[in-house]
Amino acid sequence: QQQVKQSPQSLIVQKGGISIINCAYENTAFDYFPWYQQFPGKGPALLIAIRPDVSEKKEGRFTISFNKSAKQFSLHIMDSQPGDSATYFCAASPRVRVSGTYKYIFGTGTRLKVLA
């Protein structure tokens, strides 16, 4: 009920291609869905986030698509570049009045490699 399932575990994409990472959740009390990017040897950093009142959010080459009825959301990286090679984590945060606090539930991560 508190899980966020992320797929695939790893992804290899050619330079210029589209990278797609998917996440699914069960708990309808989640109301904030961020994606974090982590480079080797570094801590995760916020990439882009969405709230369930919109179906899509775009920032540059990065887009989140959100399907509330299916309880799924995905990250699309357009024109993927070798510099995008990193591990990507989706996360979900429950509504405060349900959970009582501001915690993230993270997916298990996707290791993306973009070939030059």
Next chain:
Amino acid sequence: NAGVTQTPKFRVLKTGQSMTLLCAQDMNHEYMYWYRQDPGMGLRLIHYSVGEGTTAKGEVPDGYNVSRLKKQNFLLGLESAAPSQTSVYFCASSYPRWEGDYEQYFGPGTRLTVT
């Protein structure tokens, strides 16, 4: 602004030894978190704090203790280290959500090996 810093960066412990990981943030954040990251497991919350003097258990709290005596510092203690605690530990901090900033800011991590 240093953001979130963690000390030490690396550590090797023998089974049964104890140690404390230090996290410091200079963003005046109320909330602080300790996560562990293991291959294929993502980031799992160990303990968190919603303010100075408060702590609470996360998803995987067993074998760890925490303290938040000052708002800017959050300490993670291992009283008797076990090989299962070999991991990369991340500290993070954030504002409460009602202030409109939902982002958690992460430190660079501490790589701990228990032999």
